[in-house]
Amino acid sequence: MEKGGWKDISQVLQNDIPHWPNDTPFTYETRFTKEQTGSVNVGRITSSLHTGTHIDAPYHFTNDGERVLDLDINLFIGPAKVIDVSLFDCLDVELLRSFQLERGTKRVLLKTTSEDAPTTFPKQIPLIKPEVAPYLAGLGVILLGVDLPSVDPLTSKELLTHHELNKNGIHILEGLVFADVVPGDYELIALPLPIQDGDGSPVRAVIRPLGKGDGENE
Template sequence: MRITRVVDLSVTVGPGTVVYPGDPEPRLTPHSTIERDGFNLLSVAMGSQTGTHVDAPFHFDEDTPRIDELPLERFFGPAVVVDATGLGERGRITWDQHIEPVAALLRPGTIVLLRTDWSAHYGTPAYFEHPYLDADAARRILASGVRTICIDAINLDETPDDEHPGEGFPVHHLIAEAGGVIGENFRNLGAIDWPDPVVSCFPIALESADGAPVRAVALQVEVEAAN
């Protein structure tokens, strides 16, 4: 087996990182410096849902696994990219229009990547007006055995505001009840232009946490013939 290409699917974490409204903003400050201490060391403070991250079921259900209790298989495996590009603000990703064309590829162990290209709005107010996954589509994805669903937006559900109250985060609840994982703030999904990608999105093993940042990547893997 040989990895022939790696695509970074992650945003960087720093002062400009976009956070969900009300979440802690990341603070990265020098704790030690070479000039003063002989080495560099950074003090890092951030929320568990900072940057490109994954949610454990515990994020929305007290009686379900925390991030450090989930099987690592949830964060690595073959991926299916769902083309949900072309949706406007607060567009709904549905089964019939977006998921059904790739439904035959969905099975246990598959990581679903919802490509909306909304990451192009990262850092602007429009980023919070993103497309989101329809609850019925989420149910049908979970029925296929999939337990990891990721999106290139800040929220898999609609992000509520004063004009849009949202629907109560139904997709988060459905995935939590199934013991699944949500990935958010992914990017570069359009750069996955080869069949059968493999995705890695292992989280920091934060103890008893609701989620954790990840360095998500897509891998092009070539299986070499045996001699």
């Protein structure tokens, strides 16, 4: 990444992208060709809203929760701190404290692996303890991003970390790619699509390094 340049940290949406078991896989097809229409190619996609890099709206896990269009887009734009927790299988308050996050940090992005975008859906992911939510909220965090398909164990039905983050006003960004991203301070843009009644949305997530003093007045 060149100094000051934007880096894409999104998974590529392609027909073999990993997806949640039994959920709708992503597919793209050229539905109408230029030869058929006489003027243009027209593509069609089918997908779950939770495949690849995406945000969860609270409605995803609670029936009275906000939907995508209810969310302030400013949640997904601004300073973010990437921290490398790839050596740990359990992410708890004690671990996060060791990174000495500053009060006023608004967006925390957890790098749990040094690998490229996944080619298969994982069988197990690091555990993010629910109690990190009030700790992060106490620092001023409004968005937690992860390079995982979920902030809860893959077999969880209670989704305790989802609910605790929501209770503490922290929104969720999942499926990021940090393979060659070094820890540090960045500017993040990860805008959801304006999907009416959506419980989530794919995003194109990009970051660029923050210079000294950048983002302080956000």
